Amino acid sequence: MPHRSIQQFREDRAVGQQALINCDHLGVKRFLRLDSATYEDGALPAKTKELLGLVASAVLRCNDCIDYHLEQCVKLGHTKAEIIDALNVALVVGGSIFIPHFRHAMLSLDELLGEKP
Amino acid sequence: MPHRSIQQFREDRAVGQQALINCDHLGVKRFLRLDSATYEDGALPAKTKELLGLVASAVLRCNDCIDYHLEQCVKLGHTKAEIIDALNVALVVGGSIFIPHFRHAMLSLDELLGEKP
Amino acid sequence: MPHRSIQQFREDRAVGQQALINCDHLGVKRFLRLDSATYEDGALPAKTKELLGLVASAVLRCNDCIDYHLEQCVKLGHTKAEIIDALNVALVVGGSIFIPHFRHAMLSLDELLGEKP
Amino acid sequence: MPHRSIQQFREDRAVGQQALINCDHLGVKRFLRLDSATYEDGALPAKTKELLGLVASAVLRCNDCIDYHLEQCVKLGHTKAEIIDALNVALVVGGSIFIPHFRHAMLSLDELLGEKP
């Protein structure tokens, strides 16, 4: 996988998300709402749940989902060391097949941290 | 995943398919024939089986396979609403990890429907 | 996997389903409602969508999900030949790793068809 | 999957673990040590990492791994509500194919909480 910059990811995602919202299917709309609600504060704080979403995305090996949750993790205040420690759990559980995605995640993470004021 | 247009998919697929056919392995050749035969009319009509191939490709999250079956589904007369209803099954069974592929599928589907005379 | 009879599946599922409903989490409750709604008549008829659910469960290799959708497919009037034709799509897309689940599905299907009046 | 009690899981796991340790392969031994070290306090506390291990096991759909991490989560003081909130992330990311494993996890969790003094 050639690396895609976070900026490019955001632009591509926005176009695709619009196409998805346009699909006008009640089940899809409900799923998207349910998905957003999942990461709000509950018995666990949002900050922890974004880390769970990141690791789930990592072992299922989806770069778009990894980039999305990385952005949320940085926004909610997780440090670089914490995020790497979480991705290390994904590496051990998911195995070396995760390594190309780990490389991608590290490049994305550096970009995201570089954006912070 | 940056979106790839259907036209680009067809060109890339043609090059790769030629390389695969050139591999000159009896087992591979038989598998390719078996694969084609799978979607012909049988106890179930081809039109239904292309929908099954689409949903199987969707939950296994392969954009090339999704694009291929989308093209067949449109060719065999499935409406946009039917295809979205099928992809919604994939979304619920396969979870939010399918969302980036769902976005891709919607962009591909719009292209495919735009090609129809 | 030792085969489990449909009757045993129903009993085990009922116990587990009660434990799941007891978990009292709004997100989980919403997901379960969304899941049920997915297979109701829409742009595609319920009968087709149960077949899609079956093939999705088959390529993701979950025997409980296979048994559940087999039961619905039989209830909605799919013939044995139609169900096998659908599972053959799962076999080709998902590969020989699906064979043990295909064996399980055939034993379940025979039980389900034997129950019909 | 018929539910297996936590007590039975522990006994089966002990027998298998002994067979694995007996295999006398340097790479395997190193992997097992690396695996244990993964969940020790680091940039993230052990308590959070066990939750990450649970969600990773959940979306990859391995009941043995789910039971193992559930036991650790309970031991490290996570409440029932927190564990369910974590499993709900797995449900949304991983989809309805996770439901049979969620049922299993709820039965295991009730057993584990019932053991607490």
Next chain:
Amino acid sequence: MPHRSIQQFREDRAVGQQALINCDHLGVKRFLRLDSATYEDGALPAKTKELLGLVASAVLRCNDCIDYHLEQCVKLGHTKAEIIDALNVALVVGGSIFIPHFRHAMLSLDELLGEKP
């Protein structure tokens, strides 16, 4: 997963295989023949291809398929050390989620080696 003995696996498999053969679907029959032919001597010897089948089954985490290929590997003369070295590749590529299946494989392997005259 409670361990199932090789003898029990063979009996369960025979019953399921008969049900599969009875399904009387041309595509399924062809797939089963193609599957058998895959492991015959070709550019690579059968002995190597059974090891490939074992590792593929291992990372896809199917105990029935693991047991089947273990039996073939032992029959074709692979030593215990060679089989463990192959499974170690699966462990590193596939991650700790493979560990419960590795335990199962070691118990099966001991049974299979104990059967040898």
Next chain:
Amino acid sequence: MPHRSIQQFREDRAVGQQALINCDHLGVKRFLRLDSATYEDGALPAKTKELLGLVASAVLRCNDCIDYHLEQCVKLGHTKAEIIDALNVALVVGGSIFIPHFRHAMLSLDELLGEKP
């Protein structure tokens, strides 16, 4: 997936690998060392284990991993026919969902063989 040339793969991989090494996490470093050691001569020769790594990567459908192991297989002297025979095992075990990756692998393999002196 648009095909990426082996040369481009090497450049992208080098950048990502550096970012991964920079992450400065003891668990990650240990995993990377363990990963390299896995493919060294042991009970099985390195040449066989690279083939196992290739098939594992193939059924888990990771193009970067496929390219990496293809390069090693060619370097260690496997012929084109042997590599295709190994990938055919992946095709049968993993199913038609592997076909787009098989196409990619054939293009990569032709490039790699073309580089040989």
